Structures are given as structure tokens and as C-alpha cells.
Amino acid sequence: MRIATWNVNSVRARLPRILPWLEEKRPDVVLLQEIKCLDEQFPREPIEELGYNIETFGQKTYNGVAILAKSRITDVQRGMRDDVEDRESRVITATVEDVMLVNVYVVNGQEVGAPAYEKKLEWLKRLRKLMWEQYMMTEKVVMAGDFNVTFDDRDVYDPEAWREKILCSSLEREALLRVMDAGLKDAFRKHVEEGGHYTWWDFRTRAWVGDHGLRIDHFLMSAPALRACTAVEIDRDARDGEKPSDHAPVIATME
């Protein structure tokens, strides 16, 4: 089974890139973030024609997540279903075959110290609670998506310039590690030691041209899922060319 995660930055604007990519890569499961549309606006037909089942948790203008899968999608949950109201569509969970999927679009945070930054830290606390309370790490659990957090300097093209900046601050990194202490590991680092592998390049600074990227899209896996994971690859080709998203897809291969 191959599972992809991709922040598409509007599923409707990105459809000319998404459809040929699905045809070429044929992943078994795709976790999409920032679909930026309501459920009823999601372009279901052309994706269904390629053989995918679809579950969405949409929102007008901002955020929105979706799961595509060739196999049946069961146990779908929209939001964290805790005692806090989900005002934004940032999490959709489901089961496909023997894999429990958690698709997340983590709050960006804008800048360190901003109200959005505090919201990000609070949101990650909620996510941690979800993983502790609703998952058994003896199962194959795959949490993936846009985490808007780097793990360490290896994930940053210019670590000194980004030191304690948004996406790279110690508090964000600690909050992400706390989500993972339920029993999740960064699957990319099972396979790749060296730095310089990125998943996001800012449009505003034309970061793609100089490969000024950050690695903020991740696969976090429970031990049984990690054992089955034989590769995690970043599809840089999808970030190139005409009207790309600012994120590259990441594809995990499970034996």
C-alpha cells in the first residue's frame, strides 16, 4: 500500500495538477490538506473516475481536509470529537484496510508570539490528547499531513535565519514531540539521515528557485506501521512546473 500526503492549496485550483498526478502515481491512499472548499464543492466526479472513494471535511475559503482511497474507507470521523468545538476543518480520521489514518492540517501560527501561535500550541495539545485517548499504538497508526513544524536544523535550508522563527521554534517542536510521545515516530528519518530534504517552499520569496525549503509535511507512525514502512519519498516534480502547490506530496510505501 502506498499512502500519499499533499497540501494542495485549493483542490479546485490544483485539479489540473492533481488528476494527472493520480494517474501517474496511482497511490492507494491520498491525504489532502487545504482543500479550501465546502464538501459540496469538492470535485468528486473526476477523482471517482480514477477509482477513488472520497471522504471530505471541508470548509469555506480556508483549511479543509480529505481522504481518497482505492479501497473502502470506514470509521470516518471529522474533527477531534473532544469537548472543544471544531471551528476549523483540520482533522479527518478513518480506517483503510488495516491502517488507521489521521490526516491533519496543523495551525500555521503566523509568527512566534502572535495569537495564532498560541492557538497552534493549544491545538497541538488537543491533538496529543486525541492520540493518547483514541488510539492503540499496537495497531498500524499513520498520522500524516501538513504539521507546519520542522523537527531540527536538517529540515531547514538556512537554520540560522530561521532560528526560533515560526515553523522552527523550540515550543512548536516540543509540542509536536509531545503529540508523538503516545508512540509515533518520524517515518522519513527511518530511511534518510542527512538534511536538505524539504516539502514546502514559500511562494512569496520564490523559494523554489534556490531550493530554500523546509520539511514540514510528515508521516508519523506507530511501531507496527513503521515496521511495514519501506520508503518515504518527497515528490519534488509535483512542486515544479505550471501552477504548482507550494507543498510537494510525500509518499510512504507500506509492505
Added chain:
DNA sequence: ATGGTGGGTTCCCCA
């Protein structure tokens, strides 16, 4: 001190 680009709204917000 704060731009730059891109997407979706609505005359601006968020990334």
C-alpha cells in the same frame, strides 16, 4: 522595516 506570490473572497485574509 517588511516585501514578495498565490488562492479565495469581497474591497482584505491567510499562508
